[in-house]
Amino acid sequence: MSTNAMLSAGGHFSDLCANDPELAALRTSIREFLRADRDAHGWAPQVDSWLSCWDEEFSIRLGAAGFLGITTPREYGGAGLGHLHRYVVTEELLAHGAPVAAHWIADRQVAPALLVYGSEEQRRRILPRIAQGRFYSAIGMSEHGAGSDLAAVSTRATRTSGGWVLSGSKVWTSGAHHAHQVVVLARTSAPDPEHRHAGLSQFLVPCDARGVTIDPIELMSGEHHFNEVLFDEVEVPDADVLGEIGDGWHQVTSELSFERSGPERILTTLPLIAAVVARMARTNDIDDSVAADIGHLAARLTSLRQLSVAVARALVAGQAAANQAALVKDLGTRFEQESVDIVADLLDRTSADPDPAIQSMLNAAWLHRPLFTLRGGTNEVLRGVVARGMGLR
Ligand SMILES: Cc1cc2nc3c(=O)[nH]c(=O)nc-3n(C[C@H](O)[C@H](O)[C@H](O)COP(=O)(O)OP(=O)(O)OC[C@H]3O[C@@H](n4cnc5c(N)ncnc54)[C@H](O)[C@@H]3O)c2cc1C
Structure with missing residues (x-):
C-alpha cells in the first residue's frame, strides 16, 4: 500500500489482504455500519x-447488525460464516477504534471454545447471547505464581457429590468487574512432575456466584x-464444567494461534496513526522526510497484515501454524509499540496546534504501550x- 493510499483512505486499508469479493462486500458493510453508528x-x-x-x-447494536458470532452456526444465533469473514470485521472494528471491549473476550475466545468443547446445553444457553452482544x-x-508458566496454577477444584468446589485466586483478569462469567482454569488433580500440564480443567463461573470476590487492580493511568478474583469455596455444578476434566491445558492452547496472530496484534494503535497522518496531510506538513517515515510505517503495517492473513488462511486450511502465529505476535506487537514513538516524533515535526483528540489517543497509547507485548x-x-x-532444545 502506498503512502498516498494510506492518506486518501484516512488509514482504512483496502489493499492486498483478505479482500476476495465476498470479503470485500462484508468489509464495505461493516464500514457503513461503523460510520453510521459513530455519527448516531x-x-x-x-x-x-x-x-x-x-x-x-x-x-x-453490533450484534443486532449481525457482526458478532460470525463463525457461530446459525442454529446457535450466529452468522455461520468463516474465520476470514471474522478477520475482516475484526480488522475494521480495530481500525475504526470502535468501543468493542465488552463483547471482545466472549466473542473471540468463549464462543469458539464452546463450539469445540461445550455441551449442547451450554451452547444453547450462551452462544445466542454472545451473538446478540x-x-x-x-x-x-x-495467578500470582502462574503467568507464563500456567502449569503452576494452584486454584483448585475439588469433587463433591453435585459438582465441584473451587478455591484460589486469579490475577490480571480483564473485565471481570463487568462480566457475567469468568472461565477459570483450575487444578483438578495433584501436579505430576512428569506431565506438568496434566490435571487442569476449565469451569464457567458466574461472577455473582457465592464465594466470588472481584477486587480492582488499577493501571498506572488510574484506569x-x-x-x-478470589474464589472461596465456590460451588460449580457439573453443567458448568467446560470440556473434559483434566483436558484444560489442551483446551486453552488449541485455539491460541488464531488469537496470537489476529489483527489485534497489529492494529491496536492504527486509529492514532491514521489520525496523525490525515492531520499532517491537511496541514501540509508532509515534506520528504515525513513522507519517508509514513511510507516506512505503511510498508511495515502492510507486510504484517499479509503475514497475519497468511497465518489465518493456514489455520482455516487446518495447517499447523503455531510458530508463525507466535512470530506474527512478536513482530506485530513490537510494531505497535514502536508506532507510538514514531507518531510522537511526527507530531513534533508539525507546525499546527495540538489536536486534543490526537493528544488524548497519544497519551493513552503511551500508557498502554508496555501491555502490548505482555498480554496473550x-x-x-x-x-x-x-x-x-x-x-532448539
Ligand atoms: C493487558 C493485559 C491483559 C491481560 N488479561 C488477562 C486476562 O484477562 N486473564 C488472564 O488470565 N491473564 C491476563 N493477563 C496476564 C498475562 O497473560 C500475563 O501477564 C502473562 O502471561 C505473563 O505472566 P506474568 O505477568 O505472570 O509474568 P511472568 O510469567 O512472571 O514473567 C515475567 C517476565 O519473565 C519473562 N519470562 C517468564 N518465563 C520466561 C521464559 N520461559 N523464557 C523467557 N522469558 C521468560 C517474561 O517474558 C516476563 O518478561 C493480561 C495481561 C495484560 C498485560
Whole structure:
C-alpha cells in the first residue's frame, strides 16, 4: 500500500489482504455500519479499544447488525460464516477504534471454545447471547505464581457429590468487574512432575456466584481494567464444567494461534496513526522526510497484515501454524509499540496546534504501550516457543 493510499483512505486499508469479493462486500458493510453508528452515537476512535472501551450498548447494536458470532452456526444465533469473514470485521472494528471491549473476550475466545468443547446445553444457553452482544466473559488463567508458566496454577477444584468446589485466586483478569462469567482454569488433580500440564480443567463461573470476590487492580493511568478474583469455596455444578476434566491445558492452547496472530496484534494503535497522518496531510506538513517515515510505517503495517492473513488462511486450511502465529505476535506487537514513538516524533515535526483528540489517543497509547507485548503470552516466552519449534532444545 502506498503512502498516498494510506492518506486518501484516512488509514482504512483496502489493499492486498483478505479482500476476495465476498470479503470485500462484508468489509464495505461493516464500514457503513461503523460510520453510521459513530455519527448516531458519537463515540470517538480510541487506541487499544479492545482492552479499554467497554460499551455494552455498542456491543448490542453490533450484534443486532449481525457482526458478532460470525463463525457461530446459525442454529446457535450466529452468522455461520468463516474465520476470514471474522478477520475482516475484526480488522475494521480495530481500525475504526470502535468501543468493542465488552463483547471482545466472549466473542473471540468463549464462543469458539464452546463450539469445540461445550455441551449442547451450554451452547444453547450462551452462544445466542454472545451473538446478540449481551453476554460478557472474563478469562481467569493467570495467578500470582502462574503467568507464563500456567502449569503452576494452584486454584483448585475439588469433587463433591453435585459438582465441584473451587478455591484460589486469579490475577490480571480483564473485565471481570463487568462480566457475567469468568472461565477459570483450575487444578483438578495433584501436579505430576512428569506431565506438568496434566490435571487442569476449565469451569464457567458466574461472577455473582457465592464465594466470588472481584477486587480492582488499577493501571498506572488510574484506569480499571484488571482485577484480582478470589474464589472461596465456590460451588460449580457439573453443567458448568467446560470440556473434559483434566483436558484444560489442551483446551486453552488449541485455539491460541488464531488469537496470537489476529489483527489485534497489529492494529491496536492504527486509529492514532491514521489520525496523525490525515492531520499532517491537511496541514501540509508532509515534506520528504515525513513522507519517508509514513511510507516506512505503511510498508511495515502492510507486510504484517499479509503475514497475519497468511497465518489465518493456514489455520482455516487446518495447517499447523503455531510458530508463525507466535512470530506474527512478536513482530506485530513490537510494531505497535514502536508506532507510538514514531507518531510522537511526527507530531513534533508539525507546525499546527495540538489536536486534543490526537493528544488524548497519544497519551493513552503511551500508557498502554508496555501491555502490548505482555498480554496473550509475553514475546520472550513466544520466542522460546518458536526456537523449540525450530528444533532448539
Ligand atoms: C493487558 C493485559 C491483559 C491481560 N488479561 C488477562 C486476562 O484477562 N486473564 C488472564 O488470565 N491473564 C491476563 N493477563 C496476564 C498475562 O497473560 C500475563 O501477564 C502473562 O502471561 C505473563 O505472566 P506474568 O505477568 O505472570 O509474568 P511472568 O510469567 O512472571 O514473567 C515475567 C517476565 O519473565 C519473562 N519470562 C517468564 N518465563 C520466561 C521464559 N520461559 N523464557 C523467557 N522469558 C521468560 C517474561 O517474558 C516476563 O518478561 C493480561 C495481561 C495484560 C498485560
